[in-house]
Amino acid sequence: MGDICVSVAEKSREALLEQLRRLPERGAGCLEVRFDYLEEPTDLAEILDQRTCPLIATARRPEDGGRWNRPEAERRKLLRDACRAGFDYVDLEEDIAHHIPREGDAKRLISYHDMLGMPDNLPTLAHQLEAGDADVLKIAVMPQRVADTFRLLRWATSRKVPALVIAMGDLGVASRILNAKVGSPFTFAAADVASVVAPGMLTLAELRDVYHYPSIGADTRVFGVIGDPIAQSLSPKVHNAAFAADGQDTVYVPFRVPEEELDEFMAEATAFGIEGLSVTIPHKQRLLRHGDVRDPLVSAAHSSNTWVHAEGRRALFNTDGPAVLHALEQLRGTTVLENVTALILGAGGVSRTIAVVLGDAGAQVVLANRTRERAEALAKEVGVDAVDWEERGAVACDLLVNATKVGMVPKIDETPFPEASLREGMVVFDTVYNPERTKLIESAAARGCQVVTGAEMFVHQAEAQYRLFTGRAPKRGLMLEVVRQAFATNK
Incomplete structure (x- = not known):
C-alpha cells in the first residue's frame, strides 16, 4: 500500500512553509518540495523544521517538466545539500545520479521523465536507473496509447527495487491509482486543481476521498469505466463510494479508451485482472465482440454498457434498459406502456436500447434524429417509426425521451425539443445527467x-452494474446522494 505524496510547488517561502504545515493534516503521507518553483531563498533547515511526514527534495529541469531556470551547477549543489541536510528522499535524474554520491540517510529516488513519449526499451532503462544507486525508481512518461499504461504497470511488478510508475496525461490517469497495486511506494498528487504540476495529476482529495489510495494493495480488486471522453464521468465517485460503504477491498478507475484502441485495451484489461467495466460512448456496440455470453437485451439492442469477467467467462449486460423502466415505474406505478406514444430523440446506442425496451413494454415508438438516414436505419432494425428532426414537435407523444447530448455540460442553455410543443401531462425523460436539471x-x-432526470437513470443503471460486479446491492440511496453532492460541489 502506498502513500499520497503532494507536490508542493509554491513561489514564496511563506506559502511553502504553510503548505508543509497544513497538507499532512489533510491526509498527505509525504510531501515533495519543488525547489524549481521556489523564487525566494529558503534555508533547508527551516524547511526540515516543519517536517511532520517524509519530504522529497526535487529541482526539476524544464526538459523534464520542471521550471528550474538557474545554472545547472547550482541545482546539483542544492540536491547534494538536501542529501546532507536530512531530506528523506532526493530526486535525482538518471543522467546526473552518478555525479551526486550517496550522503547521509537520504534515500535516492532515481528518475526518468519523457514529456513527449514512451521509451521503447523499458528493461534497458530499468538497468540504467538501478545503476544510479537507487532506493526507488521513478518513470514518468507520456503514453501514446492506453496500452502503454499497462506496459508500465507490468514493468513495475518485475523490479527488485521499488518502482514508481506514472503514465501522464488523460490516457494514463489510471496509472496514478493502480501503481499502488503493483508496489509503488507512493503516488504524486496536487494540493488542489490550481496546483497541478503535471498532465493528468489528480488532487489529494480525489486520491484520498474517491479512490482511497492508501488502502490499495496487491490484492485489491479492480473495476473501471471506459469511454472517450471520460474525464467528466461520475461513475468512479458513485462506485467507489459504494465499495467503501460495503467494506470491500476494491477500486474503480477511469480509462480514456480511444475508439480505435478498444480491442487492444480489452486484451490488456483482461491480462491485468480487471474484473468488470462500465462502458460508455463510443464503445457500447463495439464491445459485443468481447463477450462470451450476453443477456437478452444486449442481443436485442446490439448494445452493452457492462462487461464482467469472472471464472474465465466474459459476460455482457445492458443495464440502461432496465434503468429506464425502473425510473418510469417509480413515476407511473407501472412498466406497461400500451396506448403510449413514445418519441425518442437521437439514434445512437442509448436510443437503440430505449427503443427496444419501450417497444417491448407496449409503447408505439417514434425516432427523430438530426440525420434522417440514421433514424430510419435504426427504426428499421428495431421495428419502430421515424420522423424528420424538424417534425419532432408535431408528434403527439405521451412520453418524450432525450437520448442526445443536447443540454449536457458545458452547453447547458440548449434544449433538443421545442418548448412550445411541451404539453401538460406529458412525461419528459432526459438521459443527460450533468446537469441534473437540464433546460429541457x-x-x-x-x-x-x-x-424523469438523467441522474435517476444513471443511478438505477449504476446500482444494477454494482449488483453484477459484486452480487450485492449497494447501500440504499447512496449513489444518488453522491451524484447530487457532486453536482452541488461543481456549481
Whole structure:
C-alpha cells in the first residue's frame, strides 16, 4: 500500500512553509518540495523544521517538466545539500545520479521523465536507473496509447527495487491509482486543481476521498469505466463510494479508451485482472465482440454498457434498459406502456436500447434524429417509426425521451425539443445527467409535465452494474446522494 505524496510547488517561502504545515493534516503521507518553483531563498533547515511526514527534495529541469531556470551547477549543489541536510528522499535524474554520491540517510529516488513519449526499451532503462544507486525508481512518461499504461504497470511488478510508475496525461490517469497495486511506494498528487504540476495529476482529495489510495494493495480488486471522453464521468465517485460503504477491498478507475484502441485495451484489461467495466460512448456496440455470453437485451439492442469477467467467462449486460423502466415505474406505478406514444430523440446506442425496451413494454415508438438516414436505419432494425428532426414537435407523444447530448455540460442553455410543443401531462425523460436539471427538464416542469432526470437513470443503471460486479446491492440511496453532492460541489 502506498502513500499520497503532494507536490508542493509554491513561489514564496511563506506559502511553502504553510503548505508543509497544513497538507499532512489533510491526509498527505509525504510531501515533495519543488525547489524549481521556489523564487525566494529558503534555508533547508527551516524547511526540515516543519517536517511532520517524509519530504522529497526535487529541482526539476524544464526538459523534464520542471521550471528550474538557474545554472545547472547550482541545482546539483542544492540536491547534494538536501542529501546532507536530512531530506528523506532526493530526486535525482538518471543522467546526473552518478555525479551526486550517496550522503547521509537520504534515500535516492532515481528518475526518468519523457514529456513527449514512451521509451521503447523499458528493461534497458530499468538497468540504467538501478545503476544510479537507487532506493526507488521513478518513470514518468507520456503514453501514446492506453496500452502503454499497462506496459508500465507490468514493468513495475518485475523490479527488485521499488518502482514508481506514472503514465501522464488523460490516457494514463489510471496509472496514478493502480501503481499502488503493483508496489509503488507512493503516488504524486496536487494540493488542489490550481496546483497541478503535471498532465493528468489528480488532487489529494480525489486520491484520498474517491479512490482511497492508501488502502490499495496487491490484492485489491479492480473495476473501471471506459469511454472517450471520460474525464467528466461520475461513475468512479458513485462506485467507489459504494465499495467503501460495503467494506470491500476494491477500486474503480477511469480509462480514456480511444475508439480505435478498444480491442487492444480489452486484451490488456483482461491480462491485468480487471474484473468488470462500465462502458460508455463510443464503445457500447463495439464491445459485443468481447463477450462470451450476453443477456437478452444486449442481443436485442446490439448494445452493452457492462462487461464482467469472472471464472474465465466474459459476460455482457445492458443495464440502461432496465434503468429506464425502473425510473418510469417509480413515476407511473407501472412498466406497461400500451396506448403510449413514445418519441425518442437521437439514434445512437442509448436510443437503440430505449427503443427496444419501450417497444417491448407496449409503447408505439417514434425516432427523430438530426440525420434522417440514421433514424430510419435504426427504426428499421428495431421495428419502430421515424420522423424528420424538424417534425419532432408535431408528434403527439405521451412520453418524450432525450437520448442526445443536447443540454449536457458545458452547453447547458440548449434544449433538443421545442418548448412550445411541451404539453401538460406529458412525461419528459432526459438521459443527460450533468446537469441534473437540464433546460429541457426545467421547461417541461414549468409546463406541467412529469419529469424523469438523467441522474435517476444513471443511478438505477449504476446500482444494477454494482449488483453484477459484486452480487450485492449497494447501500440504499447512496449513489444518488453522491451524484447530487457532486453536482452541488461543481456549481
